[in-house]
Amino acid sequence: MRLSSITLHLLTLITLCFAANAQTVTLKVETSKQKGIIQPTMWGIFFEDINFGADGGLYAELVKNRSFEFIQPMAGWQLHESNKFSMNSKSGDLSIIKTSDLQQTNLHFARATLHSDNSFTLTNEGFRGIGLKKDNGYIFSVMARQQAETAVKIQVVLQDSTGNVLAKAAIEPAGKEWKEYNATLTASKTVDNGKLSLVFSGKGTVDIDVVSLFPQDTWKNRPGGLRGDLVQLLADMKPGFIRFPGGCIVEGFHLDTRYQWKKTIGDPKQRELMKNRWNDEFKHRPAPDYYQSFGLGFFEYFQLAEDIGASPLPILSCGMACQFNSAELVPLDELDPYVQDALDLIEFANGSTQTKWGKIREQMGHPAPFNLKMIGVGNEQWGPQYIERYKIFSDAIRSKYPDMKLVSGTGPFSEGELFDYAAKELKTLKADLVDEHYYQKPDWFFKNASRYDNYDRNSYKIFAGEFAAQSVATVSPDNKNTWQCALSEAAFMTGLERNADVVYMASYAPLLAHTQAWQWTPDLIWFDNLNAYGTPNYYVQKLFSTNKGTHLASITLDGKPVSGQQNIYASATRDNSTSEVIVKVVNAGETPAQTEIQLDAKQKYSPTVKGTMLANSDLNSVNSLEKPKNVSPIDYTLSMKGNKLGLILPPQSLVVLRIKGR
Ligand code: AHR
DSSP: OOOOHHHHHHHHHHHSOOOTTSOOEEEEEETTTSOOBOOTTSBOEEOOSOTTSTBTTTBOOOOTTTTSOSSSTTTTEEEEOOSSOOTTBTTEEEEEEEOOOTTOSSOEEEEEEEEEEEEEEEEEOBTTBEEEOTTOEEEEEEEEEESSSSOEEEEEEEEOTTOOEEEEEEEOOOSSSOEEEEEEEEOSSOEEEEEEEEEEEEEEEEEEEEEEEEESOBGGGOTTOBBHHHHHHHHHTOOSEEEESOSGGGTOSSGGGSOOGGGGSSOGGGSOOEEOTTSSSOTTSOOTTOEEOOSSOHHHHHHHHHHTTOEEEEEEOOSBOOTTTTOOBOOGGGOHHHHHHHHHHHHHHHSOTTSHHHHHHHHTTOOSOOOOOEEEEOSSOOSHHHHHHHHHHHHHHHHHOTTOEEEEEOTTOSSSHHHHHHHHHHHHTTOSEEEEEEEEOHHHHHHGGGTTTTOOTTSOEEEEEEEEEOSSOTTOTTOOOOHHHHHHHHHHHHHHHHTTTTEEEEEESOOEEETTTOSSOOOSEEEOSSOEEEOHHHHHHHHHHTTOOSEEEEEEETTEEOSSGGGEEEEEEEETTTTEEEEEEEEOSSSOEEEEEEOOTTSOBOSEEEEEEEEOSOTTOOOOSSSTTSSOOEEEEEEOBTTEEEEEEOSSEEEEEEEEBO
16 A cells, blocks of 8 residues: 555654653553443444435435335436327326325335337436446346236336446236336446436336335345445444434424334335435425435344444434424323334334234344344433423333333533533433433534543433534534544544543444435545445544443543643553553644653553554545545554553544553
8 A cells, every 4th residue: 555645754753763852741541540341332323314324325225216105206217208108198108106005005106008019218317326336236126017918018227327228137027916026137337327227118008116226235135235335334333332213313303204113114115105304404405305215224223233233222202303393292191102112112122022023023034132222212302391201201111121221312402501401300310321412613522522521420321422523513514524523523532431431322423425415414424326435533433433442441641630731632441352451642733742651560561562543634634435545544563662652643643552461
């Protein structure tokens, strides 16, 4: 790998001998002084279907509006009319039929009628195009039936944006019953903006529904599964937990558009489609084609958690619609169905296969329990209405499942009257884990690195459930995932880690964003239809998560608690399973910092120390699809003398050190 000149410069700095006259910062680490374990859940991920994170993102379906269920049923589809065929012409027509069968959740389908022996083409545009990779296999499927004795044939064609054919296959639906037809196509070229065309020919009437195209190389090659490259980026973080499905999407604009987990399980073809709440939330980023097919539903979330070794953390509606939107409330005496949803979800995740919901989990292919240990009640709710409702949930869940940990929240505010009110009430209610959110400027993160140093040790534990430094302002479309934002988060996270006896979980938010279809920025991982990259913030999260250690260690800076003196932020842990001391140091200053790490003199240490550095001299640096590793970690080794390690921290850097005991 070629190192950039900045990287070489930084490496030179870090291995320089100490300058005789420069002031040295001493970081003293005492592994025996501070007791307490680092929770396995300490660093996790927050997933929400925002920015095309699910449909068009993690859920690998390539066809948009596959079941013609969008409010505009032909959205995403284009009918190519010719002199032989047009909508409602003598030669044939294409109609959208709505069934009146109340048992159905997938109500619409398309009916193509060809009166004379001719042909027409229906094209799906995908999610801002369809990404196709050369030599990759694509599995096409469709539900279809014929309405007459004479048959209509369908040719399935993958094309680039100008119509060049990249693969084709033929299917011949037969009979009057709905049946699934499949074909596998191999793309002859890589394109990020391809399309899928269905060419109908012959004479007769054919009905089609659930028109689907998935890449073969999904995560674990599961048919109808998740995008492999995106899941890999998540797995690489080794997250301690995954929170799902949000975020505001849990709450809904109105109560009837809240996230209802029971509607997201069972046969994906029958899951009831819904407009995504981020479809029209922001006037400055409209996304009229943003819907939730729920192909990625609660079963798949649990499965994903299991796959990547993360504890599942579902968050459910507590009977309050988003308070930034309609703020509708369910009356307290009508809250039962909401509470029942939570109890049933626990049974779905953990219940034996003899139970109603455990049996459904088994039927979906997972007889073993999903080992659910915690559940969230509401997302960003506030005020007495939340506390009243939380109490009802808490009583019901704790009486049936006393070991289940409950996640409650202080709302969207990181301080102030409403925050203080919720904190006081939740302490009285002996809440387990309380979710705090911080969408703030980088300065706030630096200043709040000591936020938890004096937190009440006799109260609940903290879940820093959504945080991200905003380079411009919260919900500004101009926010960027700059190195400055990531560095400030790293400084803040050293404070979370130093206080891991009270901070049990933390996650950056939001997680995913499509480069052409996002609503909210900044985000941890960006992707287009072919590729994905981690932001500088991603590498910060990954470095903390993959170097978390098992136990707390005490760390002081020049004999005092670490609080950003001389622009230095630091935390220390030990990993009992590998006999390592792990030190994380942020130098937020514009000049190199000469530093000495001092460990317990009674212990012996390997002279070779593993270091990883994330640094950039330009605070505005970002990663991109073109330069995905512009700001990314560099591994190197350092030498330890006895119990002391001297190093020069580059300006604006995060350094992680793993010091092996002997
Ligand atoms: O992360 C984006 C949004 O920010 C979440 O949906 C919400 O919980 C918060 O306000």
